[in-house]
Amino acid sequence: MGRTAQPAALKLIKGRGEGKDTAGRPVNPGPAFKRLPPNPPSWMSSEAKAEWKRVLPGLSRLDLLKPEDRAALAAYCEAWATFVAATRQVQEEGLTINAKQGTLPHPAVGIARSAGRELRSWAAHFGLTPSTEQALARGADDGGEEDNPFA
Template identity: 40%
Template sequence: MKPGPLPKPSHLKLLEGNAGKRPLDLAAGVNPRIEIPSCPKHLGPEAKKEWKRITPLLEELGLISGLDRTALALYCQAAGRLAELETAFNGKVARLQQTKGIDYAEAVYDASYSVTPSGYAQQSVLVQLLGKHREQVNRYLMHFGLSPAARGRVQASNYAQPQLPGMEPKPEGVVSGFARFAGGR
């Protein structure tokens, strides 16, 4: 994904007055049919729960098509793995509280860090994995417009080319404009 804002759709530029005065390609853009793709069989249990939770919402918003199966599977698998890692971390904290008789904050610290043989505190592998999966999930959320910042950057599919005010579809068989001089091609 490129940094910065996504380009505006051509029909929106036209409605705003085409401030850049560049030629607009109003036929540009893809508007695939809105549909929920089949859930991949390789997803883990938590990922399948996320698939079942998120796909109806994306369909309602017009933000999902059959083309999105792999991207959605990546998001769901990352979200599912994050949920599993969070559960494992919380379980480790609870075990530390129980076995060592320490308070929650101290148990979180003990679960988050280990002491190396040279005496330095080192972040645990579990906490490192949690951080990486949180970043992954956030990145996938952006692709589907599932965060407040990303919602303005996605465009729902309407499975049709946009109809702009004052632009009527060309009647069949009628030759107009330059085509009249070019032999009706």
Template identity: 35%
Template sequence: MKGRKPNLQVIEGGAAPGRCPSPPSWLTTHAKREWKRSAPELHRRKLLTADTMATLESYCVAAGQVREFEEMMGAEGRMVSTENGPKPHPAFKMQQAAMREARLLAAELALTPHRQGTKGKTEEDKGNGWDSDFLA
């Protein structure tokens, strides 16, 4: 676009300045651990805003459930005996659902490598799309 660029102004209410918020007290132990792992990274990238807090809470709950169900199956076994023979532990389906939910929420929060894109890579790392083996 030609001509003078407009003066840009900072809009209040965007990324939270200062410290990274603490995990909510109602989260489980595993969910709090996930919060302490992921929230500082989101805060550092200025992605932890008032409108993403609920998504982060949901992500941490789902990630915490995955670990809880894994502990449950580790203690009780992955198979349970029923009158119709051995069957997968009931926590297995719940864990799969929690994994799916955590994966979707992580992608929404840009916590997956795919969603982070090429951020932090040098021009040399990015390349130009042509492999040297292709041209040889």
């Protein structure tokens, strides 16, 4: 399968210069979508809506969102909500359950693990993982290229 392609905006933020990616190649800006944040779906859970409100300002400030990203962002937020609910259940009820077969892992442990994997996958698409954050920080304006001996 290979790596998932990054949006042009992320490539440019991490890039070496005006219109260039990290390898110095020109970045195709892609289609001219209107860069407006999508509205959250009305059916989202309250925890997912809270996550939407938390991440939307940062993603919007970086011009990473368009209305067409609504479904993917909703999936990310609902994966977060599932992760939170399962984690809370494990905290309240413990890591194991007593069953006829003996002591077994609590089902919410597997749900939290699965939701965490899905969450990381969706987060990577939006640049919300720690490694992407570091890459964005490296590509940010340092306020003085001429003073940077490593540029």
